[in-house]
Amino acid sequence: MLRNQSPEIVVGRLPLYLRMLEFLKKEGKLITSSQELAERLGLSSAQIRKDLSYFGEFGKQGTGYNIEYLQRQLREILHVDRVWEMALIGAGDLGRALAHYQGFVPEGFRLEAIFDNAPKKIGAQVGDLLVLSMSELPRVVREKKIRVAILAVPADAAPAVAATLVELGICAILNYAPITLNVPSGVRVYHLDPVVGLQNMAYYL
Amino acid sequence: MLRNQSPEIVVGRLPLYLRMLEFLKKEGKLITSSQELAERLGLSSAQIRKDLSYFGEFGKQGTGYNIEYLQRQLREILHVDRVWEMALIGAGDLGRALAHYQGFVPEGFRLEAIFDNAPKKIGAQVGDLLVLSMSELPRVVREKKIRVAILAVPADAAPAVAATLVELGICAILNYAPITLNVPSGVRVYHLDPVVGLQNMAYYL
Numbered sequence: 001m002l003r004n005q006s007p008e009i010v011v012g013r014l015p016l017y018l019r020m021l022e023f024l025k026k027e028g029k030l031i032t033s034s035q036e037l038a039e040r041l042g043l044s045s046a047q048i049r050k051d052l053s054y055f056g057e058f059g060k061q062g063t064g065y066n067i068e069y070l071q072r073q074l075r076e077i078l079h080v081d082r083v084w085e086m087a088l089i090g091a092g093d094l095g096r097a098l099a100h101y102q103g104f105v106p107e108g109f110r111l112e113a114i115f116d117n118a119p120k121k122i123g124a125q126v127g128d129l130l131v132l133s134m135s136e137l138p139r140v141v142r143e144k145k146i147r148v149a150i151l152a153v154p155a156d157a158a159p160a161v162a163a164t165l166v167e168l169g170i171c172a173i174l175n176y177a178p179i180t181l182n183v184p185s186g187v188r189v190y191h192l193d194p195v196v197g198l199q200n201m202a203y204y205l
Numbered sequence: 206m207l208r209n210q211s212p213e214i215v216v217g218r219l220p221l222y223l224r225m226l227e228f229l230k231k232e233g234k235l236i237t238s239s240q241e242l243a244e245r246l247g248l249s250s251a252q253i254r255k256d257l258s259y260f261g262e263f264g265k266q267g268t269g270y271n272i273e274y275l276q277r278q279l280r281e282i283l284h285v286d287r288v289w290e291m292a293l294i295g296a297g298d299l300g301r302a303l304a305h306y307q308g309f310v311p312e313g314f315r316l317e318a319i320f321d322n323a324p325k326k327i328g329a330q331v332g333d334l335l336v337l338s339m340s341e342l343p344r345v346v347r348e349k350k351i352r353v354a355i356l357a358v359p360a361d362a363a364p365a366v367a368a369t370l371v372e373l374g375i376c377a378i379l380n381y382a383p384i385t386l387n388v389p390s391g392v393r394v395y396h397l398d399p400v401v402g403l404q405n406m407a408y409y410l
Contacts, residue, residue, distance in 0.1 A: 172406035190402030197395030201377035
């Protein structure tokens, strides 16, 4: 089974490992093991060792992983050993909650600007940012060399906004709009829709 | 490849089909095809036909799918031809955004109550709901026969809250807390963490 796993699936698990390492560190741990990670993550230790072996050697048999070191390596592999500036599109309830979220910066991402097209939202203060008009999006993306965007607009507006983002050179879109976005190859979309998750689970209820 | 797909993966795509059908219906369409769905969803039409064939016959060769009919069938398969009451734990920015979200009810889910343990949040009005104390969770879950919960609390609080939810008989948890939750078999967790999505995409940047 492991042999059939695409690296894409393996890459998808690296952020979970990174997140758990941070959690273990906050518990005061310096060293962990594939067994401990496996138990905490509900995976097998063989899978964790196999996943990590795609990217290098991070621990010695019997001594476990140095948490700080493995974090640093995983951050480098995932390209989050730097900070990616992000544009957030949509200053509704969700957009505002995201703008207040403190969890991005420690993980390699920072909201640089927030945009909306509703006149009454433009100019409003949200966290540390002022909501900008969508007409300023091209300038800001260009000036700040932004390549990552968060889409928090209604489903019917999302395809057009996504097309604009792609045109401006955005190549990673975190999509909260409840619609599958079709983008050119080379652009990645990660979908987060609570209803998809709930309906998926409801099947098993 | 299709032969190796677990039904779990197929089930995971059904909500996407359902969501796209609703979108096509809003565009005024009555009939669709596996080709159209495939194009909109970035999948192959063979995959869509194969996925649906796990669950029955929903269209005739050459005439396509009746959108309303296929929606009704998919809702029945996913058990969202009814309304599941939900408890939301956490009345922070994200919890409040979720409480205002209008997208749950049409898809088979309704927020029944929202809970927090911060004294200054308890009693606050959020949308149509008043924030209740966590001490009321057992009573509300029992009285309303709630089986689905949304977790929107910080990572360090999440494992204990999840354990409480499981004890109370909750069997589906939509988890926004940035931590992998370990739950007994029979309980399902669907994780939604923006950082996991962003880090996943950053690998390809």
